Amino acid sequence: MQLARKNSYIQIHPTDNVLVALVDLQAGTAIEFGTQTFCLTTNVSAKHKFGLTDFAPGDPIFMYGVLVGKACEPISRGAALTVENIKHASEEFKLGSRKTEWTRPETSRFETATFQGFHRADGSVGTANYWLIIPLVFCENRNVDMIREALTEKLGFRKPRGYESEVQAILDMYQAGKTAAEILDADITTFAKTGQSNKIFPNVDGIKYLNHSLGCGGTRTDSDALCGLLAGYITHPNVAGATVLSLGCQHAQASILRAEIEKRDPNFSKPLFILEQQQIGTEEKMLQMALKQTFAGLIEANECNRQPAPISKLCIGLECGGSDGFSGISANPTLGRLSDILVSAGGSVILAEFPELCGVEQELSDRCTNEELANKFMHLMRTYNAKAEADGSGFYANPSPGNIKDGLITDAIKSAGAAKKGGSSPVTDVLDYPEKVSKAGLNLLCTPGSDVESTTAVVGSGANVVLFTTGLGTPTGNPVAPVLKISTNSALYTRMPDIIDINCGTIIEGDESIEQAAERMLDYVIQVASGVIMPKAVGLGQDDFIPWKRGVSL
Template structure:
């Protein structure tokens, strides 16, 4: 490692430890030398000057907290000596903002192989959806899932069923002693080498049939049903989706005609949908038999769609972080921020979600929104969300998880200032509420919770055809219709969880790559992923997470 400490912004009064620094160590940055009386663990921060109670602590050039007790020069900031504090924001506080787009000449002629849709967008996958309008149909959806996946080659490998079968055989033959001596886990090498090659399938151009379940559609508020309707319509209209089979009980709040109207409202070209009503079909057998036949006939049709070259401007990339650590804002987040700037300069679209994790970074975003109406929309969404959280006794300051805090993200403002780096430096093209379609090229801000699955669910519902997900602690999050790329902030994580992590930004921390080099290496890799040349680890593991946000308080 070329250096052991890093000061991120000239105005900062904290420094980040890039590796473990022992008690009484002396470290030097520029002309300043710091004595660390208690040592500093990697990813944590020490102050560069004495802080008294009430004094601000600054990181990334913004206020991230205020001291609650004296902190001496060289001492670590913790939850015991620092509390969350962020700067005021507003249109009236705007600062002049300039931006120089990166040179994208090397990418101008690059293409990926995608599925071209009637509305002009391009998918990175070709899926058929099976979705319920109401939770009453979840069992029927899962019954269809088992039937289609096993017979058409989309089921997950049966290695775990094989293990249970082996244990049952030993048990039935009185060999409990053998069971107790067996190694309990599959070898790490085996776990990390799930085959990228697609199994032999009758529908070679159909990447999968995706079966969604949820706990909504009836019994809650009409607003919840309307929000679910918009989200499901967004999934049907996602460029990675060719169409959907929709199961309806018949009497629920979310009626089929509501969904059909919303699908067409979002996308005048529409998508093929098959509607099956249980209360009209009569028996469950008749319902499922009709759904199976109609779905099979559609699979035959969408299998005729083949991948064709598409420019990188057809990429629509979600930007997300989860299981963050003290390196997130230094490595993986700014790397995908640079990637976002490159895609935007090429005419593509990116979307930054997680509004609770823009707490403290609001003014920077406002400075980058040149349209006053959009800036007001951003402020209103942030303030409404924050007020709801406060009213429930769960303000944004309560956002950092125990894992975040343990790995150096002491306040929400520290976490947010690093999380905002995923948005790069470009101007903001649009501000969207949950499940609003992404239409404008460039960087879009989408109101979602920080919750990993609620956020990725929302980005896919707004039209992302790829999602980049940075993590410092490791998380297996995936999505049914949108490949989710897991990017480690540090190489230790990538080596510990090879069956979860797709790409490593650790070389930024050890000094062997710049942020720009790492981000562009990721973009190179994404072209193959978008083309279907290989799968994400979440796809290989069948990690299809889908949780609609009910607009309650969720951080």
């Protein structure tokens, strides 16, 4: 019998009847927990769970203090929990009493903290300064691409790293007579540099192109939601102005877009150019107009400079993707602590991904500041899940193969850890996609769990920085808001340094507390918001933009 080393497993909540392995544990390893000593009956991989007791079929399984599953066959104490021996389960929820008392974190270190941002007429402050080129309908994507080709290099805006040099190296070897085997074995690593050259508008961070596949052919609900989302981007604090291309006959009408803009900013004053191809005539004439108007808008956008702003002007989007069994132990609670600090300082945070809040509805609804918000949240959760079930699925089907492989074997396990990103502050508002944040504090936003769709929605609702936790690694970014990738484990941080910005694996290893990691992360966020540090996703040109076609995606 081998005794498990110190810090090789953890109980997350005192009422949990399972432990989480922090390292790979072999069958026969002795586990000492409280007054219990027992041996593992199976191997348990790091990030996975094993029982503190014997389970009979139907017995409840608790993690994070909530129901996350039920046994579907006998499970002995010390055996690994798997998709074969447990199934998703979560508690019913109903309108409860308000539980809005919370312990504010110590924030003296950040009381006078500021970032250098772009101040907008509506009082918001951007962490970047972009111009947008937007198609109102997919028919205009080609014209948007033509504008991209015409402007990017001529205006000196940074292009993402390309692999032309590698292709040239392969071509040179082939023309020199190298065989396929020799080419496969060759090192074609290059040090070709990309970046800005002769940048014409130094105060403009770039032009972003929001190509998409919607605007017509779907339901009017889809096109109205698209107009709301695009209005959220146009009124976003990181955006200086926009050029919009419309065909003219599509569901997503320019008049709907203008109404959605007015809804979000009644005194909207940014430069906005909307061109309708069917009214203007030839493609050439429209594109010439678009280029001239965009250039005029860029001149105005370039007049905006970074100025100091309090961190209360930050609106942080909280996201996760490629999650693992450490997400709810390291990176997510670190975001929760940062969220509480920012809320205490008067800032805003957005917790989204409603399929990944399944099982914690009662806690979150009880934290809503009034019953109206609580009822709205519960209604959105029930309606969304019912729609998913009507389409042949449900929240229970949310975990991906990667999630399951790395320890998130039920949706409730995944959700209970994902909700930790929201900290402990009261819920000040509940938003339905694509509504915009208008209140400081913790906001709940109905979005799918799908990484890019949710990130797209969170930014459309006003997040000027996104914190994105991952245990498996994902390059997800956004066209207008910096997306910082936070690893849940050090192995990922070491393996994928090109996409990971911050490591929270230090918490798993016992080298840092959640509180220390949160303050380190907030310092980093302030540097990013000030334009001092470029996140990896921004450097890679990872401009992911996928509007949510409601009900289709979990």
